[in-house]
Amino acid sequence: MDKDQIKSILFSNIADIMDMDESEIDVQESLRDLGANSVDRMEIIVETMRKIGVKINMLEFANIKNIQEMVDFLYERSEK
């Protein structure tokens, strides 16, 4: 899976769970900035990992600062 596909999956999940348009998502913002509470953030991450097919310990997401970093991180850890 390439980085664009991963970004697309993440955006789609954010849009669905946060009930917002994908065009409203700014990759420089964090999920918190978009208004996601802790349950929303976990939902988005778990659902994205499921669709990508990668299992990562949730603790490893602790230092991720924004959505762009999340895309980079998921891509780095995914099957290429």
Added chain:
Amino acid sequence: MRDQKSNRSVLITGMGSLNSVSRNVEGFREALYNGRCGIAKSSEGNEQISFGGFIKDLDFRGQTDSLAVSDELKKKALSLGRRAPDGIKYSILTSLEAWAQAGMEGRECDNTRIGIVLAGSNLSVNEQFRVASEYSDQPEFISPSYAFQFMDTYHIGVISELLSVKGVGFSVGSASASGNSAIIQGYNLVKNGSCDICLVVGTAADLSYIEKHAFANLGALGGKDASIPPESVYRPFDRKHDGFIYGQGAGCIILESSDTAEKTKALAELSGGCIVLDGNHGPECNPDGEARAMRAAIEMAGIECGDIDYINAHGTGSPLGDESEVRAIREVFGSHAANIRINSTKSIIGHCLFSAGVCECISTVIQMTNSFVHPNINLNAPIDEGLNLVKGMSSEHSIRYALSNSFGFSGFNTSIVLKALEG
């Protein structure tokens, strides 16, 4: 702890309803009056488990929009229900309909004096089954929200957030008597002053094919003769009754203290109700327990047996169950039994299991306020010709006092009394 407020009476001020024959209370009234049966056949394999009264093609967004509540409340409802299982959507819709009818929006109410009682347990078994089937080999991907959503109490959380209800809340389990048990707990809370207003909510039982097969294996399900068409299959109190047919039904009843309610707008009075155990672990019914529950409810309501005009029976269509209830009615009412009109709303909407008592209370209030009794669908040869089991079509009937029965596996017997209001 508040002082006993036992002088207050408990009124029903709002109702919301959703089932296989209707999307709201007015639709339910029309279906009951016209004796329109909601039993159909789904595509599931085994003949017996494919029958049911299903809520089909529900447009959640459209239905929310149609309710007489503010845009703000509609928006909240859509947000809470959007990604939720169907059962939650039903709870939201019926609570909102009842809330609107009770005129709650815009009322100055202390929301810490409003409570919620949810009928039933094991409400999400189908969802649990689905998640277990889908994720057993990849449990890392189970939705985190499932951790609190699988519990019945999630319904209470959603409704309390939607309506800003901050008084007491809990769920009540009594198998197929859960609806009545929840109503009785709501009655107690209002009567003793724990709250002034109480929402009693029942949602559609969402069984997986595992539970349905278990009911079939127990012999409890009707529809054993595959040649009978769906609309003729469910026959409570008929000689050809052969078991129950599952129904999806949701309902909300708002109870309010006579101290705070606008009595002229109230629908009926809830005069009492009792829960009585048989001391039996199994599914067998017991006419003695059923009779005890009816007598206790009548006594609690402060009336005589002869005051009851109408009984909304438990009437599941189980041969032993129907016989038992008929015996219990004869035992309690004696010679007056023949004067009482009796029907089973289950013949119209199916056996709604955990929410049956709530749906049937709504049916009772509808009949009471519209002065009619609906027919028992498919009743051709009654098991007791001496009782006034309503046949054929609806008939006009003035109901002053009604009894509604619900009995449940593992020895639960419940009965509630409803009283018509003047004017």
